[in-house]
Amino acid sequence: MSDQNIDPLKRVEDQLKKCVKCGACRQNCPAFTAFQREPAVARGKVALAQHVLADDIALDDQTYLAMSKCLLCGSCVDKCPNDVPTDEIVIAARESLAQKRGLTTFHAAVGQVIKSRARMKMGAKVASILGPLFFKKVPETSGLRLRFPAPFVGTKRFIPAIAKNSFIDQHPEVIPGEPGKPRIAFFVGCMTNFVYTDVGEATLALFRHLGCTIIIPKGQQCCGLPGMSGGDLATVRDLAEKNLKEFEKYEVDYVMSACATCGGALHRLYPLVVGKRNPELRERLDALAKKTVDASQLLRQLGLDPTETGGGEGIRITYHDPCHLRTRGVAKQPRELLQATPGVELVEMEGADKCCGLGGTFNVYHYDSSMDINNGKSEAIVATGAEAVATGCPGCMMQLSDGLKQHGSNVEVVHILQLLARRIKPR
Numbered sequence: 001m002s003d004q005n006i007d008p009l010k011r012v013e014d015q016l017k018k019c020v021k022c023g024a025c026r027q028n029c030p031a032f033t034a035f036q037r038e039p040a041v042a043r044g045k046v047a048l049a050q051h052v053l054a055d056d057i058a059l060d061d062q063t064y065l066a067m068s069k070c071l072l073c074g075s076c077v078d079k080c081p082n083d084v085p086t087d088e089i090v091i092a093a094r095e096s097l098a099q100k101r102g103l104t105t106f107h108a109a110v111g112q113v114i115k116s117r118a119r120m121k122m123g124a125k126v127a128s129i130l131g132p133l134f135f136k137k138v139p140e141t142s143g144l145r146l147r148f149p150a151p152f153v154g155t156k157r158f159i160p161a162i163a164k165n166s167f168i169d170q171h172p173e174v175i176p177g178e179p180g181k182p183r184i185a186f187f188v189g190c191m192t193n194f195v196y197t198d199v200g201e202a203t204l205a206l207f208r209h210l211g212c213t214i215i216i217p218k219g220q221q222c223c224g225l226p227g228m229s230g231g232d233l234a235t236v237r238d239l240a241e242k243n244l245k246e247f248e249k250y251e252v253d254y255v256m257s258a259c260a261t262c263g264g265a266l267h268r269l270y271p272l273v274v275g276k277r278n279p280e281l282r283e284r285l286d287a288l289a290k291k292t293v294d295a296s297q298l299l300r301q302l303g304l305d306p307t308e309t310g311g312g313e314g315i316r317i318t319y320h321d322p323c324h325l326r327t328r329g330v331a332k333q334p335r336e337l338l339q340a341t342p343g344v345e346l347v348e349m350e351g352a353d354k355c356c357g358l359g360g361t362f363n364v365y366h367y368d369s370s371m372d373i374n375n376g377k378s379e380a381i382v383a384t385g386a387e388a389v390a391t392g393c394p395g396c397m398m399q400l401s402d403g404l405k406q407h408g409s410n411v412e413v414v415h416i417l418q419l420l421a422r423r424i425k426p427r
């Protein structure tokens with residue numbers, strides 16, 4: 001059997017054995033909150049994976065569905081006394097199931113979309129033109145709702161509008177900075193590129209303010225994370241390799257992303273699910289991971305002085321920790337930036353580090369459960385009395401906006417960089 005044909009679960013067999021079924025993971029699992037069933041929690045996933053590996057369980061729709069009920073948020077990994085890497089196990093189990101049963105139609109379609117930047121661009125263009133036919137505007141916001149129900153969307157969901165022109169197309173590949181200042185490659189990510197282009201603009205404004213040279217590689221692709229939801233690891237690997245080659249073209253000090261999810265893919269998941277099994281790529285992916293930083297982390301590191309970005313009115317703000325920043329230990333840097341910004345009053349919400357319920361395509365595949373998870377988050381935000389909630393992930397922004405709108409709340413959802421960039425005083 002060639003290395004590529006080994007059951008992906010075989011590779012995590014030792015990790016599976018580390019689970020002592022203590023159940024400590026139940027307390028923190030958002031999927032358990034939503035489904036209230038043992039198979040949804042990490043312990044249940046590990047047991048299910050053991051059965052799939054032992055080949056003593058039917059590989060039917062129920063098994064596939066049970067394994068899809070995980071947001072890959074990593075809360076169980078943080079809290080597990082035995083260091084069981086449940087997220088890695090779930091990814092391997094999904095791949096194993098996909099190899100044995102094939103991808104679902106939904107996940108195969110996701111793979112086709114994320115595989116090709118050109119296809120995505122075309123889709124975004126069509127969506128931005130035809131949007132008004134299918135969507136109605138939500139008053140007082142830049143968001144939309146479908147005029148009639150459609151699979152996986154419904155009419156409740158609040159959807160941000162697609163940008164007319166993608167962020168990457170609006171900028172040159174190299175934006176020169178001051179001599180001697182850091183050179184930064186910007187991993188933009190699909191949500192920033194096609195939806196929240198303002199987040200990209202804010203990122204540029206802040207790093208230009210610091211005199212950095214910014215490189216926006218034109219050949220960058222989707223990070224591939226949506227492919228992990230359905231076990232389409234072939235697509236994830238393909239995209240990881242393409243992004244690796246693209247970012248290796250440039251001599252830079254940092255690879256920076258303002259999207260927690262994309263940064264999480266480059267920093268943690270590429271080495272974990274691609275590098276581990278590919279000795280040829282391992283070293284190069286590790287080198288890419290080492291250079292990868294979150295934008296808020298880098299702004300702190302480079303000494304952004306928020307008193308220079310501190311113009312503007314007073315605002316009471318709360319902060320939501322994206323899972324893919326929490327798992328990388330980036331929690332204090334965004335808070336420090338907010339606390340140091342004149343006029344900003346940071347008020348902590350209860351459970352700031354709890355998942356918002358997005359979980360990649362979990363939010364599409366299990367929309368109602370995703371909003372059940374989000375309920376607690378929306379309530380916690382509203383209870384702070386904040387005028388705005390800041391975060392570091394465009395995916396979380398979409399989910400938080402949807403939840404807050406459904407709670408009838410007008411709390412503004414912003415990326416932390418938008419908040420900082422709005423206040424930059426001209427030099």
Ligand code: SF4
Nearest residue numbers: 019020022023025080
């Ligand atoms: S995954 Fe960790 S916390 Fe959960 S049951 Fe197993 S050993 Fe306990």
Ligand code: SF4
Nearest residue numbers: 029070071073074076
């Ligand atoms: S990764 Fe998150 S959703 Fe999945 S089992 Fe662990 S705590 Fe639950």
